[in-house]
Amino acid sequence: MSPAPAQAQVTAFKQAIAEAASTDDGVAAFYRENDYQPIWTGTGELDRARRSALLAALGTMSLHGLPDRAVEVARLTKLMQSARTTRDLGMVEVSLSQALVDYASDIQTGILIPSQIDDGMVRVKPKTNGNVFLTGMRDGTPTAFMRSLAPRSSQYRTLMKEKLRLETLMQQGGWGPTVPNRKLELGQSGPDVVALRNRLVAMGYMQQSATGSYDGVIEAAVQQFQAEHGLEADGVAGKGTIAEVNKPVVARLKSVIVAMERERWLPVERGARHVLVNQTDFTAKIIDHGNVTFETRSVIGKNQGDRRSPEFSDEMEHMVINPSWYVPRSIVTKEYLPQLKANPNAVNHIEITDRRGLKVDRSAVDFTQFTARTFPFAMRQPPSNRNALGLVKFMFPNKYNIYLHDTPAKNLFSREVRAYSHGCIRLAQPFEFAYALLARQSEDPKAFFHRVLNTGKETKVELEQKVPVHIIYRTAIISTKGRAEFRRDVYGRDAKIWAALQRAGVVLSGVQG
Numbered sequence: 084m085s086p087a088p089a090q091a092q093v094t095a096f097k098q099a100i101a102e103a104a105s106t107d108d109g110v111a112a113f114y115r116e117n118d119y120q121p122i123w124t125g126t127g128e129l130d131r132a133r134r135s136a137l138l139a140a141l142g143t144m145s146l147h148g149l150p151d152r153a154v155e156v157a158r159l160t161k162l163m164q165s166a167r168t169t170r171d172l173g174m175v176e177v178s179l180s181q182a183l184v185d186y187a188s189d190i191q192t193g194i195l196i197p198s199q200i201d202d203g204m205v206r207v208k209p210k211t212n213g214n215v216f217l218t219g220m221r222d223g224t225p226t227a228f229m230r231s232l233a234p235r236s237s238q239y240r241t242l243m244k245e246k247l248r249l250e251t252l253m254q255q256g257g258w259g260p261t262v263p264n265r266k267l268e269l270g271q272s273g274p275d276v277v278a279l280r281n282r283l284v285a286m287g288y289m290q291q292s293a294t295g296s297y298d299g300v301i302e303a304a305v306q307q308f309q310a311e312h313g314l315e316a317d318g319v320a321g322k323g324t325i326a327e328v329n330k331p332v333v334a335r336l337k338s339v340i341v342a343m344e345r346e347r348w349l350p351v352e353r354g355a356r357h358v359l360v361n362q363t364d365f366t367a368k369i370i371d372h373g374n375v376t377f378e379t380r381s382v383i384g385k386n387q388g389d390r391r392s393p394e395f396s397d398e399m400e401h402m403v404i405n406p407s408w409y410v411p412r413s414i415v416t417k418e419y420l421p422q423l424k425a426n427p428n429a430v431n432h433i434e435i436t437d438r439r440g441l442k443v444d445r446s447a448v449d450f451t452q453f454t455a456r457t458f459p460f461a462m463r464q465p466p467s468n469r470n471a472l473g474l475v476k477f478m479f480p481n482k483y484n485i486y487l488h489d490t491p492a493k494n495l496f497s498r499e500v501r502a503y504s505h506g507c508i509r510l511a512q513p514f515e516f517a518y519a520l521l522a523r524q525s526e527d528p529k530a531f532f533h534r535v536l537n538t539g540k541e542t543k544v545e546l547e548q549k550v551p552v553h554i555i556y557r558t559a560i561i562s563t564k565g566r567a568e569f570r571r572d573v574y575g576r577d578a579k580i581w582a583a584l585q586r587a588g589v590v591l592s593g594v595q596g
Contacts, residue, residue: 099173109213136225148340150588184213193347241561258285267320342559354551363570380511397479405466416455423450489513
């Protein structure tokens with residue numbers, strides 16, 4: 084006997100779903116586990132609510148700095164209206180499910196793949212699972228579930244508000260005329276000072292004023308602006324400060340949209356205690372339950388070749404007090420080997436070692452016979468005050484060979500832009516950083532640290548509780564006071580991300596480029 088008409092329709096519907104869902108493992112798993120029951124195409128109120136919530140959410144993508152989905156909404160609407168057969172309904176069912184999965188993935192983890200944009204952005208995005216999203220829609224309240232999908236971090240929520248604020252400002256004409264780019268300071272007067280005053284008033288750094296002189300009020304406003312833009316807060320409007328003051332609203336808006344995409348790339352769970360290194364800010368912070376409990380200046384990789392510090396997350400496992408510096412192969416062959424060829428006694432503060440780790444007698448080696456590829460030795464700098472890593476390093480073992488460490492080059496921390504290292508992160512206050520980490524496992528962390536330090540011996544100290552480390556790169560950040568702050572794009576990475584977002588369909592209304 085042939086199946087009854089109703090049974091034949093059910094079979095056709097399930098077959099259509101199975102066929103259409105086969106290209107997405109998560110979607111296919113959801114329907115397989117739920118016996119191919121629909122969640123969108125039924126005639127009940129809940130199915131209608133799900134459809135409505137999905138289409139409404141797709142219409143808000145641009146609010147998140149993502150490509151507008153109006154064309155997709157129109158396509159899905161037409162697909163639903165034109166469905167005539169049971170097979171058509173099965174295809175509509177999966178199309179709506181796939182639209183949800185795509186929406187959820189884009190809004191949770193972003194639309195770009197970091198490593199495809201810049202080889203220093205080695206961050207691996209959190210994985211998403213279509214089965215989880217569809218189960219959430221099936222079991223939850225549709226509108227509430229759709230709203231829950233966006234990142235919940237305070238940074239993301241506040242960046243979103245800042246985006247709306249800047250868009251409104253842009254439509255109103257921005258911050259007005261720019262300021263002539265010449266040095267302005269306390270006691271000066273004239274039209275250039277008036278232009279600076281007007282710009283600072285428009286940007287919210289000072290109240291309306293009729294002064295034509297660079298007075299204490301303007302100086303304080305300039306200091307606040309400098310502090311919120313990663314500049315030396317000396318109250319003098321030099322060329323660097325004026326250049327940042329003159330940045331248009333659209334430039335800041337792009338930074339915010341890029342920051343929102345970057346925020347989507349980060350792990351949802353950062354760790355109740357974690358270390359946060361923002362490369363553009365040249366700082367390293369310890370965060371406890373959302374509060375900054377320790378902060379120090381940092382030096383990042385030089386903006387050159389393979390020296391730029393990468394972006395990734397890992398877990399700090401231990402510190403090494405009185406570390407040796409095992410010179411990376413790239414530095415050995417590119418920097419030191421040419422010096423050794425010219426003079427065997429060059430860089431004599433660093434030991435040359437063989438494959439067994441034994442010290443090599445330089446006078447017995449003809450370095451001119453080796454190339455970068457054939458050089459058979461390693462190089463090591465023993466523990467000392469002159470050691471390139473200083474007196475302590477903080478390890479979160481990773482394939483990029485990046486870690487945080489002390490440095491004998493303390494003078495670099497007084498500079499405004501601090502990009503000088505070979506890639507690792509140098510800390511201005513490494514001892515205090517160590518005390519803060521050890522406070523969780525020692526009654527007197529300072530005494531413990533110095534007791535080990537005073538031995539002069541290389542000593543590994545395990546952290547009893549591993550600490551997540553997030554090395555990020557953000558030119559737009561929200562301060563603890565809730566204000567948007569901006570930093571310079573030292574490696575040019577944000578410019579690349581903005582270009583990629585544009586190629587993906589992100590647009591600024593009424594703005595070109």
